[in-house]
Amino acid sequence: MTxxxxxxxxxxxxxxxxxxxxxxxxxxRYDQAQLRPxxxxxxxxxxxxxxxxxxxxxxxxxxAGQLAAAFANVEELLALGGMDLGDVLSMTAYTxxxxxxxxxxxxxxxxxxxxxxxxPATLVGVTQLAIPxxxxxxxxxxxx
Numbered sequence: 001m002t003x004x005x006x007x008x009x010x011x012x013x014x015x016x017x018x019x020x021x022x023x024x025x026x027x028x029r030y031d032q033a034q035l036r037p038x039x040x041x042x043x044x045x046x047x048x049x050x051x052x053x054x055x056x057x058x059x060x061x062x063x064a065g066q067l068a069a070a071f072a073n074v075e076e077l078l079a080l081g082g083m084d085l086g087d088v089l090s091m092t093a094y095t096x097x098x099x100x101x102x103x104x105x106x107x108x109x110x111x112x113x114x115x116x117x118x119x120p121a122t123l124v125g126v127t128q129l130a131i132p133x134x135x136x137x138x139x140x141x142x143x144x
Contacts, residue, residue, distance in 0.1 A: 018118060028105065029112040030121035036089070039143025043081040047094065047137040048073040049129065057133050063097050064104025066136040071108050074138050085115035087142040091122075094137045098125040101136060 019033035020026070050058045050069035059065030070093075078084055093108075095101040101123060112118065119140070129137050 029109050029118050031118045032120065034120055041144050043078070043083055043142040045074060045077050045140050047139045048077065049131060049134045049137045051131065057131050060133045063095070063100030063135050064107055067101060067104050068107040070136045070138045071111060074140055075111070078142055083142045083144055085112060085117040087144045088117060088119035089141045089143050090120045091138065091140045092124060093121070094124045094126050094129065096126060096129060096135045098123065
C-alpha cells in the first residue's frame, strides 16, 4: 500500500489534503481521510431520509430512488446553511439493503462529481430505519 496523498483546491479556495493510501475507493467518490483547515462554522445534519416536506416516504421499495431523494434533502439543508457538497467533512449512509444501496450509489456519485467533492464516507447496514419502508438515511457534517 503506497500513500497517494494530494492537495486539491476546494471550491471556496481552501486547501483540502486528500489522503488515500490506495485507490479502490475512488470509484465511490470518497476519500479515506481529509486534512482541512479548522472551519469557522460547523453544520451538522440530522439523518436525512427520502421524505417529502410533509414527512411522507418517497420511492417505497426503490433504494436508488430513496438514495437520490435523501441526498437531495442533504443538499437542500447544506444550501440553507450556506454550504455545498464541497464543504462536507464526512458522510454516513445507513441502509437496510447494502447491495441495493451499492447498486444505486450512482445517484450520489453524479452529484459528488458535479461538485468535485470526495468527502470521507461510510456505508452502514442496519436492520430498520425510523419510518416503515425507509431503506436509506444519510447524515453529514459540513464546515466552512
